[in-house]
Amino acid sequence: MAAEKRSNSTYVEEFNSLLKETWLGYAFVIPTTIVLLLIVLYPTLRGVTMAFQELSLLQPNQAEFVGLRNFSEMAADPTFWMSLKNSVLLTTLAVSLEYLFGLGLALVLKQKVPGIKLFRNVAMVTWVLPVIVMVIIFRWLVQPDFGLLNVILGSLGLPTTYWFGSPTWAFPLIVLMHVWRNTPFFAIALMASMQSIPESYYEAASMDGASKLQQFRYITLPNISYVSMIMIVLHVIFTLNNFDIVFLSTGGGPLGSTEVLATYVYSLAFDKYMLGYAASIGLVMLVLLMAFTVVYVKIEDVD
Numbered sequence: 001m002a003a004e005k006r007s008n009s010t011y012v013e014e015f016n017s018l019l020k021e022t023w024l025g026y027a028f029v030i031p032t033t034i035v036l037l038l039i040v041l042y043p044t045l046r047g048v049t050m051a052f053q054e055l056s057l058l059q060p061n062q063a064e065f066v067g068l069r070n071f072s073e074m075a076a077d078p079t080f081w082m083s084l085k086n087s088v089l090l091t092t093l094a095v096s097l098e099y100l101f102g103l104g105l106a107l108v109l110k111q112k113v114p115g116i117k118l119f120r121n122v123a124m125v126t127w128v129l130p131v132i133v134m135v136i137i138f139r140w141l142v143q144p145d146f147g148l149l150n151v152i153l154g155s156l157g158l159p160t161t162y163w164f165g166s167p168t169w170a171f172p173l174i175v176l177m178h179v180w181r182n183t184p185f186f187a188i189a190l191m192a193s194m195q196s197i198p199e200s201y202y203e204a205a206s207m208d209g210a211s212k213l214q215q216f217r218y219i220t221l222p223n224i225s226y227v228s229m230i231m232i233v234l235h236v237i238f239t240l241n242n243f244d245i246v247f248l249s250t251g252g253g254p255l256g257s258t259e260v261l262a263t264y265v266y267s268l269a270f271d272k273y274m275l276g277y278a279a280s281i282g283l284v285m286l287v288l289l290m291a292f293t294v295v296y297v298k299i300e301d302v303d
Contacts, residue, residue, distance in 0.1 A: 044286075047279050047282055047283065047286075048279075048283055050063075050275060050276055050279035050280075051070060051071075051276065051279040051280040051282070051283040052065060052066065052067060052068070052070070052276075052280075053065055053066060053276045053279075054066045054069070054070075054276045055275040055276040055279075056273045056274065056275060056276075057269060057270065057273035057274075057275050058273050060275070063276070066276070070276055070277050070279075070280035071280055071284075073277065074277070074280060074281065074284070079256065079259065079264060080261075080264065080281065082256055082259060083256075083259045083260055083261045083263075083264040084261060086171070086257075086258065086259055086260050087240055087260040087261045087262075088240075089171075090171070090174060090175060090178070090239060090260060091236055091239040091240045093175050094175050094178035094179055094182070094235075094239050095232060095235045095236055095239055097175070097179045097183075098178070098179050098182045098183050098186050098235060099186055099228070099231070099232060101179065101183045101186070101187075102182075102183045102184070102185070102186025102187040102189075102190055102231075103186070103187075103190055105123065105183060105184070105186075105187035105191075106186070106187045106188075106190035106191040106194060107194075109123065109187060109188075109191045110191050110194050110195065120188075120191075123184045123187060123188075124184045124188065125184075126180055126181055126183070126184055127181060127182065127184040127185045129181075131181070131244045131245060131248065132244075132248060134177060134180070134181055134245075135177070135245065135248040135249045138164075138173065138176075138177055138249065139164060139249065142162060142163035142164055142173070143162065144160060144161060144162045149163070164249055164250055164254075165254055166254070167254050167255050167257040168257075170250050170253070170254060170257050170258050171257055171258050173249070174245060174246055174249065174250070174258050177245055177249065178239060178242070178245065181245075182235060182238075185231075186231055186235075189227055189231050190224055190227060190228065190231070192227075193223070193224040193226075193227040193228075194220060194223075194224060196223075197219065197220065197223045197224075201219050201223075202215055202219060205218070205219060225300065226300075229296070229297065229300045232296070233292075233293055233296060233297070236289070236292060236293075237289055237293075240261070240262075240285065240288070240289060241262055241285065241289075242260075242262060243262035243263060243266060246258055246259075246260050246262070246263050247262075247263050247266065251263070252264070252267070261281060261284075261285055262285075264281065265278045265281050265282055265285075266278075268281070
């Protein structure tokens with residue numbers, strides 16, 4: 001009986017200890033959760049409700065519920081469709097090139113050669129530079145009279161121009177800036193994932209006669225697939241929502257050739273004061289990103 005009482009007492013003490021730790025954990029988590037709800041959830045819900053209203057920035061307290069009227073106007077808005085096309089094209093090209101170049105750079109950074117640590121640090125410079133600095137550098141490079149690119153072209157007898165002012169070349173330059181900035185981030189993340197792969201995998205494959213290309217195809221790529229998925233999803237979200245690179249370099253011009261959804265939403269909300277219509281386009285962006293994320297993650301899980 002005494003042993004049974006001690007056993008029951010032990011169970012009670014363990015339960016009380018577990019309960020105390022559980023409530024202590026809630027005490028740490030609940031304040032952060034409340035802050036996140038205020039910062040993230042409330043603005044999101046507010047934006048969703050605004051998408052179904054006619055609302056002006058000049059009269060923010062006078063909102064009229066209009067149902068799906070904003071979306072019907074959106075369907076007939078050529079600027080929206082042009083911005084959507086540019087956003088999807090920019091995101092597809094930029095993220096694809098960032099991943100491919102990042103993968104190649106990761107393979108280089110992974111090598112154990114003298115000076116590789118310094119090269120790794122230098123490779124991150126483009127990612128840590130502020131966006132405004134990057135834009136200033138690129139705008140200086142393509143200045144008509146003294147930009148380095150035009151100086152080189154002029155010395156070769158080739159035509160020069162202000163490339164950001166060209167409807168043909170402005171969009172490729174936007175893509176190039178995204179790739180130039182984000183490739184090192186892909187490279188560092190993929191390199192870290194590659195370094196976690198046991199060397200014994202490659203040794204066993206080499207003993208079985210597998211070539212370097214086969215080792216890359218059947219060992220490296222499968223083992224970095226999870227990190228690759230996370231990086232691609234994050235950068236699709238970042239790129240589709242990106243505002244500063246386009247706004248600071250071209251403002252959406254020339255002739256709307258670089259207009260993307262983010263800059264169009266800004267123009268509607270703060271230049272034309274059409275908060276409701278701008279919110280409806282923001283809601284479309286949210287749905288597109290959620291759909292892409294769910295479908296892409298499901299496909300990766302199946303693979």
